[in-house]
Amino acid sequence: xxxxxxxxxxxxxxxxxxxxxxxxxxxxxxxxxxxxxxxxxxxxxxxxxxxxxxxxxxxxxxxxxxxxxxxxxxxxxxxxxxxxxxxxxxxxxxxxxxxxxxxxxxxxxxxxxxxxxxxxxxxxxxxxxxxxxxxxxxxxxxxxxxxxxxxxxxxx
Numbered sequence: 423x424x425x426x427x428x429x430x431x432x433x434x435x436x437x438x439x440x441x442x443x444x445x446x447x448x449x450x451x452x453x454x455x456x457x458x459x460x461x462x463x464x465x466x467x468x469x470x471x472x473x474x475x476x477x478x479x480x481x482x483x484x485x486x487x488x489x490x491x492x493x494x495x496x497x498x499x500x501x502x503x504x505x506x507x508x509x510x511x512x513x514x515x516x517x518x519x520x521x522x523x524x525x526x527x528x529x530x531x532x533x534x535x536x537x538x539x540x541x542x543x544x545x546x547x548x549x550x551x552x553x554x555x556x557x558x559x560x561x562x563x564x565x566x567x568x569x570x571x572x573x574x575x576x577x578x
Contacts, residue, residue, distance in 0.1 A: 433554060434547060443546045447539050454534040455527070462522055474518045482506050482513070 434440045485506040489499045512519040519526075555561040 430551060434551065437550065437554070439550050440547055443543060443550075447543050450539055451531070451535060454538075455531060458527065458530045458534075459522065462520065466520060474520060475513060478509050478513050478519060482509050485509070 485502045488494070489502040489506065491499075494502075509519060511517075552561070555564060
């Protein structure tokens with residue numbers, strides 16, 4: 423199995439299309455990071471120059487009130503309690519939760535990457551592999567000669 427993975431990876435690296443796709447993904451991630459920074463700055467400007475502690479306390483109260491509602495999903499209630507505890511931790515230690523930090527950036531970056539870019543990357547690279555097999559004429563052989571899952575991998 424590892425030899426097959428190695429072979430397919432080498433096939434991908436020899437082509438120009440995957441390099442282009444990776445470049446586009448890097449550009450999208452850079453734009454996403456820039457947009458995240460701009461949104462954070464805009465949220466800070468909209469909140470005014472007031473004390474962040476007052477805003478965090480109000481947010482904790484709203485989350486705790488929402489978690490006490492009876493007609494909420496359990497997972498959403500759990501999230502509200504977790505978020506309130508996280509904000510309480512920030513408040514107790516004097517950390518502004520709206521300030522751009524490494525974990526905050528990483529969380530936003532992972533959300534952008536996992537929901538938008540990595541599925542796109544996997545789809546494009548998978549399609550490229552299939553079209554490469556078709557153009558090489560080997561896809562018919564791969565599709566017409568199935569191998570049972572129970573047979574061991576042949577030793578080369």
